[in-house]
Amino acid sequence: MNPAGAPGRPGATPTRREFLASAAAAATAAGGAALAAGSPATNAADEDRPGFVDVNVNLGRWPLRRLPCDEPDRLADKLRSRGVVQAWGASLDGVLHKDIGAVNDRLAEDCRRHGGGLFLPFGSLDPKLPDWEKDLDRIAEVHRFRGIRLHPNYRGFRLDDPRLARALSLAAERRLIVQIALVMEDERMMHPLLRVEPVDPAPLAALVARIPGLRLVLVNALRTLRGESLRSLISAGNVSVEISMLEGVGGVAGLLEHVPADRILFGSHAPLYTFEAAELKLKESPLAEDPRHAISRGNAERLLDSLPAG
Amino acid sequence: MEIWDLHVHLSGVPGDTPEARLGKLLEYAGRLGISRLCLSMGMKWSEDPTPEEFRRSNDEMLRAVRAHPDRAFGFVYLNPKHAKASLDEMDRCVRDGPMVGIKLWVAQRCNAPELDPIIARAAALQAPVLQHTWIKITGNLPGESTPMDLAELAGRHPQAILVCGHTGGDWEVGIRAIRPHKNVYADLAGGDPAAGIAEMAVRELGAERVLYGSDAGGRSFASQLAKVFGAEIPEDAKRLILAGNLKRILGPILERKGVRL
Numbered sequence: 001m002n003p004a005g006a007p008g009r010p011g012a013t014p015t016r017r018e019f020l021a022s023a024a025a026a027a028t029a030a031g032g033a034a035l036a037a038g039s040p041a042t043n044a045a046d047e048d049r050p051g052f053v054d055v056n057v058n059l060g061r062w063p064l065r066r067l068p069c070d071e072p073d074r075l076a077d078k079l080r081s082r083g084v085v086q087a088w089g090a091s092l093d094g095v096l097h098k099d100i101g102a103v104n105d106r107l108a109e110d111c112r113r114h115g116g117g118l119f120l121p122f123g124s125l126d127p128k129l130p131d132w133e134k135d136l137d138r139i140a141e142v143h144r145f146r147g148i149r150l151h152p153n154y155r156g157f158r159l160d161d162p163r164l165a166r167a168l169s170l171a172a173e174r175r176l177i178v179q180i181a182l183v184m185e186d187e188r189m190m191h192p193l194l195r196v197e198p199v200d201p202a203p204l205a206a207l208v209a210r211i212p213g214l215r216l217v218l219v220n221a222l223r224t225l226r227g228e229s230l231r232s233l234i235s236a237g238n239v240s241v242e243i244s245m246l247e248g249v250g251g252v253a254g255l256l257e258h259v260p261a262d263r264i265l266f267g268s269h270a271p272l273y274t275f276e277a278a279e280l281k282l283k284e285s286p287l288a289e290d291p292r293h294a295i296s297r298g299n300a301e302r303l304l305d306s307l308p309a310g
Numbered sequence: 311m312e313i314w315d316l317h318v319h320l321s322g323v324p325g326d327t328p329e330a331r332l333g334k335l336l337e338y339a340g341r342l343g344i345s346r347l348c349l350s351m352g353m354k355w356s357e358d359p360t361p362e363e364f365r366r367s368n369d370e371m372l373r374a375v376r377a378h379p380d381r382a383f384g385f386v387y388l389n390p391k392h393a394k395a396s397l398d399e400m401d402r403c404v405r406d407g408p409m410v411g412i413k414l415w416v417a418q419r420c421n422a423p424e425l426d427p428i429i430a431r432a433a434a435l436q437a438p439v440l441q442h443t444w445i446k447i448t449g450n451l452p453g454e455s456t457p458m459d460l461a462e463l464a465g466r467h468p469q470a471i472l473v474c475g476h477t478g479g480d481w482e483v484g485i486r487a488i489r490p491h492k493n494v495y496a497d498l499a500g501g502d503p504a505a506g507i508a509e510m511a512v513r514e515l516g517a518e519r520v521l522y523g524s525d526a527g528g529r530s531f532a533s534q535l536a537k538v539f540g541a542e543i544p545e546d547a548k549r550l551i552l553a554g555n556l557k558r559i560l561g562p563i564l565e566r567k568g569v570r571l
Contacts, residue, residue: 065482067505186502188446190461195447246500249338249527254319270505274540277503279353280532284338 051085053278053300054217055179056242057269059110059119060092064191068270082275085297087119088179094124095184100135108143120304122147122179125171126155127163134172136293140174146304147177149219151184153196158201165211172213177303180204182221183245185272198224201233208237213240215303221266222246222255236264240299241268244278252295253285261291263302312553314346317337317499317523318474319410320353320374328353328374335526336381342531348523348556349374350385350440358417358453361395364388368403371539375408383560385411385440390424397431404437411561412439420455420472421462429467436562438471440497444479456488464491471559473521476500481507485514490501492519495555503533508541508551521555529543 054262057079061070069075079087088289089111093103104123111119123139125148126132139145148171150164157164171178182199190196201218208214216239218225219284223245225233233239242265255264282292318335325331331353339347352367358368367387375384385432386403388396388548403409412432418424420441432439441463450456457478463473470493477496478484481504488494496511496519511520538551557571564571 065506069505070508185504186479188444188448190447192447241521247529247533249335249530249531251530272505274505274536275501276536276540277530277533280342280536280539281530284341285534286341302384 014230020261035204051083051297052266053085053297053304054268054270054275054278055088055217055265056244056269057087057089057119057301058091058092058270058272059107062272063096064093064194067271072114072119074201075271076118077120078275079115079270082279083136084118084275086300087115088300089119090122090179091124094149095123095151095154098129100124100126100129100132101138104139104143104145105136108145113271118165121145122146122149122177124148125150125167126157127161127167128155128157132163132167136167136170136174136176140176145176147179147217149179149181151181153182153199154184155302158203159199159201159207165207167213168207168214172211172215175213177215177217179217179219180221181219182224184220184281186223198204200226200231204234204239207234208233208239210249211237214238216240217242217265217303220245221268227258234259239263240265240303241294243281244269244273246281250285252281252287256285256287256291261294264295265303266296311343311549313342313344313522313535314348314553314556315526316343316348316473316521316556317497318347318349318526319351320349320370321351321355322527328370329377329510331527332374332378332382336344336378338526339531342535343357344531344535346381346383348383348385348406348411348554350411351387352417355415357415357451358391359389361386361389361392364396365399365443365541368399368409370467371409372403372407379408379548383411383415384409384565385425388412388416388428389417390414390420390422390428391418393424393427396428396534400428400431400435401439403437404563408567409437410567411437412561413442414455415442415449418453419459421459425463426466429463429472433467433470436471438559440473440475442475443484444470444476445483446479450513457484460494461487461491464488464494468493469496471524473497476525477507483528485511487513496520497523497561498537498551499534500525500529503536503540508543512541512543512547517543517550518555520547520551522552524544529561534552 069078069186091103091107097103107121112123123145218241221241240263244267320331323331323334344354352370358361364387371384386409443457445456456472473495474488475497522532
């Protein structure tokens with residue numbers, strides 16, 4: 001299984017050498033500066049390891065199975081024990097529930113009450129629901145979330161739906177990071193009454209190119225998005241991917257041959273996936289310190305810090 | 311903690327020769343502390359191989375393991391549709407050669423009677439049989455086995471050591487299917503690193519019947535190892551799953567071949 005597909009690289013993004021040079025300069029310039037609001041809080045884990053910003057965490061219950069860490073305190077304990085300094089969390093209720101407003105209210109409350117600031121909530125949105133714009137308003141202005149996570153296949157819309165284009169435009173105007181989950185689990189083992197196709201990302205490149213300011217993070221993407229499709233999407237705009245569904249030996253090193261290091265984020269898909277899977281992928285691949293740090297947390301921090309604090 | 315990987319292939323790995331590919335696999339495995347690999351199938355796979363094709367595949371595997379005899383063991387790839395040729399190949403590669411197990415993939419469902427002579431011979435040689443299994447809601451291949459098929463086979467061959475490859479993919483069903491048959495082991499390789507698989511396998515089968523495997527190079531060593539490292543199970547159970555059980559299973563055949571651990 002080659003996760004990254006055929007050789008070649010997008011032309012609109014910096015080379016790895018350029019990235020490493022700029023990352024090193026940025027790190028020097030930022031040294032010692034206090035972390036801005038919304039940036040990862042320092043903790044004991046920072047003392048002896050670089051720490052992770054996990055951009056793909058799920059809060060709540062998966063409807064088909066209890067998971068070892070599906071209580072927020074247990075999940076927080078687990079993530080902290082592995083060195084996670086910030087977790088971008090969306091609600092699993094957002095996969096299926098129709099009352100999205102209540103889903104986001106509970107997410108905000110859970111992230112306030114649990115984890116001691118570890119969780120950065122990403123709201124749910126369904127542009128097929130009537131008056132969905134109000135949900136987006138509340139996400140941005142009431143909850144002051146920093147982003148949203150969409151599950152198009154479970155919510156029943158395609159990426160060429162004009163309502164999605166409008167949702168992405170409005171999210172970009174509100175300076176929200178947009179995450180799109182392409183899958184949630186292996187389609188071969190889905191519950192027979194809960195089968196969905198992976199999201200077809202084909203319309204995304206054109207969509208991204210015409211929405212200024214859009215910051216897009218594809219989660220659970222690298223099972224189905226590879227090769228030229230991945231490269232053209234990455235080069236279409238400010239698009240990043242995370243590694244939770246990256247497979248193959250030396251997968252991260254292989255991905256770096258095709259995707260610039262500044263577009264790769266650390267994501268675990270916990271608690272559906274065992275957190276250690278993503279952590280160990282960084283160990284399996286021989287990586288220089290700069291790209292390792294960038295993937296582990298630097299890229300996510302930069303993406304977040306490019307937005308106004310909530 | 312010592313780690314042996316039950317389920318590794320030469321596919322999905324850079325390198326033009328079997329030796330080069332195994333060398334690359336060992337490099338990645340070594341970064342995660344995996345000391346031994348059990349390999350099967352060659353550089354180019356056939357779902358329904360002719361005898362000539364599976365012999366060529368096994369020749370490649372022999373080249374690979376002979377280049378790294380201290381780190382790699384081979385499992386002979388067979389096709390039950392060609393029973394006589396498969397038995398001859400077992401003799402060549404296992405009885406008279408360095409291989410230590412049998413690999414069956416998707417040529418024929420494993421509850422078929424054509425498997426009986428192969429399984430009986432494997433039991434006589436004390437060689438474990440790694441049978442690919444999957445339960446796909448999207449539909450299995452015509453010759454693709456399920457854990458339920460393997461359970462049938464296990465009932466006919468209680469002396470054989472049978473390994474349920476991928477624990478059936480749909481592991482919550484696969485574990486239940488093999489549970490009654492004490493001679494069937496669960497192979498954790500090849501599915502997504504879903505949280506809870508090792509916990510359920512240990513709870514329902516006992517840690518002594520659970521084996522770590524990766525299905526590398528198609529899968530990452532890392533994602534599969536995490537199923538054990540990240541599991542909420544006792545450390546003793548992790549030791550058994552990561553190496554202890556496989557060492558116990560392979561002990562007799564390795565001893566006969568003069569392999570000292």
